[in-house]
Amino acid sequence: MKTKPMFFNIMPAVFLMLALAMPIQIALIYRINILDFVGIFSKLTPLNIMLMMTFGWVAYATHSFDKKLFLLLPILNLIVFANNYFVGAFGQDFSILETTISSTAFLVLSMTFYSKSIYRVFNEKNFRWWQSVPRKKLAVPLTIYTNSNTIKTKSFDVSETGIFAVSDSDLDLFKASKDQELELCIHLSDQVLQCKGKIVRKALSRGTYPEGVGIQFSKVDGDLPGWLQSQAA
Numbered sequence: 095m096k097t098k099p100m101f102f103n104i105m106p107a108v109f110l111m112l113a114l115a116m117p118i119q120i121a122l123i124y125r126i127n128i129l130d131f132v133g134i135f136s137k138l139t140p141l142n143i144m145l146m147m148t149f150g151w152v153a154y155a156t157h158s159f160d161k162k163l164f165l166l167l168p169i170l171n172l173i174v175f176a177n178n179y180f181v182g183a184f185g186q187d188f189s190i191l192e193t194t195i196s197s198t199a200f201l202v203l204s205m206t207f208y209s210k211s212i213y214r215v216f217n218e219k220n221f222r223w224w225q226s227v228p229r230k231k232l233a234v235p236l237t238i239y240t241n242s243n244t245i246k247t248k249s250f251d252v253s254e255t256g257i258f259a260v261s262d263s264d265l266d267l268f269k270a271s272k273d274q275e276l277e278l279c280i281h282l283s284d285q286v287l288q289c290k291g292k293i294v295r296k297a298l299s300r301g302t303y304p305e306g307v308g309i310q311f312s313k314v315d316g317d318l319p320g321w322l323q324s325q326a327a
Contacts, residue, residue, distance in 0.1 A: 098224045101212060106153040108203070113149035116142050123187055141177050148173070156207075159216050167204050174200050220294060227253040230325055235281040238309075240270045249280070250304055254311075254319050256291065261305040268296055268307065275312060287315035 117134045120126065126133045135143075148170055155163040175197045182193030206212065215221045229251040236259055238245040243266045250258045257278070261267050270276070272293045280287040290313040299305045 099215075101206070102156060102159075102215075105206075106157045109149045109153035109156065113146045113153070116146055141173070141180075145170075145173060145177060159222070161216050163207065163216065164213075167207060171197075171201055171204055227255045229253040229258075230322060232325060237279040237281065238267065239277040239279075240266065241274050243270075247306075250306060252280075252322065254314065254322060256294070256308060256310045257289075258303070258308050259306050261307070267293075270307075276309065278309065280315070280318075282321065285317065287318050287321065289313060289315050289318065 116138065117131075118128070120134050120137045121128045121130075124133075124137060126137070128134075138146075148166070152163060152166070152170070154160075155166075178193035178197045179190070182188055182190035207216075219225075230253065231251045232249055234249050234252070236245075236247050236249055236257075238247065238259060245262050245266050247260050247262045247267065250260050252258075257280075259267060270293060275290055275292055278289045278291060280289065289311050291309040291311040293307045294310045295308040297303060297306060297308065
């Protein structure tokens, strides 16, 4: 079973807790009933409310792998430091030392998003391996049209999102640019499935995998899912 890394389950919950922590703190400090929303929000500053909304958005962005998160995190840290400074310097409930420690802890938390293994998940779908659609090992004839060549080859495996095409004898597939859109014809016994896609990886022979290229579909023939389901697992 493919399981999503714990980071992407824990972090949305952490940021939701941070968003809720402010009104809960207000309720505890001023002894306001937790259900007295008007009383609680009357004690929150506009900066507090903005932070709560931003924490909520970060939770959503982490869950949905939104790259805009990396534009917001530096700004969010500046706002957190500013908010905590004013709380420590001019408030009566927390010292400047306590708020500085809190701000530093939030900075460390934010830096975890920039670790290589996490950062690339936001920026490259290929690293979201737990979302990958199961592949079926199917060898069927392929015709692939590049900008300059018509290539006859066969598939090694197929899924609803892509296909691995075995390298042709002239290595034209390896010469094809990853930027160009390819047209593919998948030749079945009774029909031809027409798809479009781009090369996302080029691989040498390794283990049971032959030399070839992985192609991610950008347009899929409507009959492809039904055909895949009809094939033996």
